[in-house]
Amino acid sequence: MEVSIIGAGLSGLTLALALHEQGIPAVVYESRPAPLAIGGAVMLSPNALRVLDNLGLYSIVKDKGYNFDILEYKNVDGDILDVQEFGSQEKYGYRGLRIYRHVLIDTLVETLQSKGVEVRYGHAFSHVVEETDQGVTFAFKDGTTVSSTILVGADGIHSTVRRYIYPELGTKFIGMAGITAAVPTSQLKLPEGYHLPTTIMSPKGAFQRVAEGSHANWEREFVADKEAGLKFLQEGNDHFPEFVRNAVSHISLDKVNKWPFFVVPRLEKWASASLKVIIVGDAAHAIPPSAGQGINQAFEDVYMLALLVRQSKTAEESKAALSFWQTYRQERVDKILELNKQIDLRRMPNPGNEAGGQTDKLPFELGWLYEPDFKGIVDEYVNKSKN
Numbered sequence: 001m002e003v004s005i006i007g008a009g010l011s012g013l014t015l016a017l018a019l020h021e022q023g024i025p026a027v028v029y030e031s032r033p034a035p036l037a038i039g040g041a042v043m044l045s046p047n048a049l050r051v052l053d054n055l056g057l058y059s060i061v062k063d064k065g066y067n068f069d070i071l072e073y074k075n076v077d078g079d080i081l082d083v084q085e086f087g088s089q090e091k092y093g094y095r096g097l098r099i100y101r102h103v104l105i106d107t108l109v110e111t112l113q114s115k116g117v118e119v120r121y122g123h124a125f126s127h128v129v130e131e132t133d134q135g136v137t138f139a140f141k142d143g144t145t146v147s148s149t150i151l152v153g154a155d156g157i158h159s160t161v162r163r164y165i166y167p168e169l170g171t172k173f174i175g176m177a178g179i180t181a182a183v184p185t186s187q188l189k190l191p192e193g194y195h196l197p198t199t200i201m202s203p204k205g206a207f208q209r210v211a212e213g214s215h216a217n218w219e220r221e222f223v224a225d226k227e228a229g230l231k232f233l234q235e236g237n238d239h240f241p242e243f244v245r246n247a248v249s250h251i252s253l254d255k256v257n258k259w260p261f262f263v264v265p266r267l268e269k270w271a272s273a274s275l276k277v278i279i280v281g282d283a284a285h286a287i288p289p290s291a292g293q294g295i296n297q298a299f300e301d302v303y304m305l306a307l308l309v310r311q312s313k314t315a316e317e318s319k320a321a322l323s324f325w326q327t328y329r330q331e332r333v334d335k336i337l338e339l340n341k342q343i344d345l346r347r348m349p350n351p352g353n354e355a356g357g358q359t360d361k362l363p364f365e366l367g368w369l370y371e372p373d374f375k376g377i378v379d380e381y382v383n384k385s386k387n
């Protein structure tokens with residue numbers, strides 16, 4: 001058994017490590033020439049941190065980021081509008097962790113290297129050449145081919161591997177983009193009593209509506225235009241508190257990130273007919289950013305997949321295990337999409353309510369999201385299917 005993984009983002013690298021821990025050889029192929037060194041920070045919640053802990057990574061990354069329990073939403077006057085729990089040592093065993101994406105990627109790459117798992121850069125996947133009951137042969141854009149037992153597409157929301165399963169499917173731009181920048185905390189001169197992270201709600205909202213261009217390079221040009229992103233962040237901030245104005249007063253261009261938001265429809269299958277081509281992470285289910293669960297869910301995908309692949313000895317077992325995996329994972333993704341909707345109702349600028357939502361709401365109950373022990377769930381599935 002050998003697994004080829006397309007994409008050295010967080011899904012692909014974590015899958016390679018999880019498979020290695022199960023004694024399954026894997027190679028990661030990435031189209032970029034080197035590890036991604038940009039991309040701002042992500043927030044990890046206990047469900048994902050438990051996965052990283054099981055893989056021996058949590059103790060390495062815990063102190064490389066910012067540990068916190070709650071994300072506060074405030075209006076421009078400093079009144080709390082809402083609170084979203086992101087972790088708790090007492091309740092879930094882990095505090096939330098805000099950490100630069102490139103720190104996670106570097107840690108994963110180093111860990112894989114130390115274990116002899118290869119990540120091959122400059123390898124752009126092109127297409128599947130042939131799939132049989134024994135395995136799959138696929139080609140890179142330079143025309144070279146590789147054969148392996150399983151091919152996993154961890155190549156993000158615009159996945160090329162997914163085209164093999166869904167030739168007609170495209171992504172849809174939703175007309176919004178996140179424009180972010182990192183600045184030193186000291187620059188903010190944060191007043192007493194302000195807890196980080198905090199989202200300051202403004203009647204103008206936290207998103208910019210951008211026009212979709214008519215040509216194919218639109219996305220690349222929009223993302224590349226960092227000057228426009230900087231201008232957006234720095235303009236029209238008079239209504240924001242002083243520390244927000246301090247924050248945007250000096251921003252280095254290389255710290256500006258622009259993320260146009262795309263969606264893909266709910267996918268009925270995350271694997272090909274012969275089950276040799278599988279998609280994970282954003283390639284399988286792009287989750288809008290409201291609940292901060294995109295990468296957290298990808299960690300769940302790949303960890304469970306590696307455990308299940310290890311347990312499946314026959315074609316029948318593989319089929320049943322993949323069906324269990326996708327059903328379980330889709331149910332969680334669906335619940336998160338519903339949570340996203342609830343969060344958007346509270347967070348998005350709301351006509352008639354300049355604060356951006358109601359203020360008389362209870363915190364979300366998130367035990368279902370943060371508590372599951374995925375190893376236990378797989379063990380239970382395996383025990384049941386043996387009996």
Ligand SMILES: Cc1cc2nc3c(=O)[nH]c(=O)nc-3n(C[C@H](O)[C@H](O)[C@H](O)COP(=O)(O)OP(=O)(O)OC[C@H]3O[C@@H](n4cnc5c(N)ncnc54)[C@H](O)[C@@H]3O)c2cc1C
Pocket residue numbers: 006007008009010011012029030031032036041042043044123124125126154155156157159160178180259280281282283289292293294295296297298
């Ligand atoms: C602004 C922003 C903030 C976010 N914050 C959070 C957060 O706080 N918490 C959270 O959980 N999620 C967050 N997310 C979501 C999260 O970033 C994604 O869910 C996550 O990156 C998905 O990981 P992935 O590995 O599946 O895909 P990607 O990160 O997109 O990685 C895919 C990889 O595949 C490579 N690739 C693509 N095509 C090919 C090819 N043909 N051949 C070879 N390689 C290829 C790409 O170069 C890339 O390295 C955020 C997203 C955005 C945009």
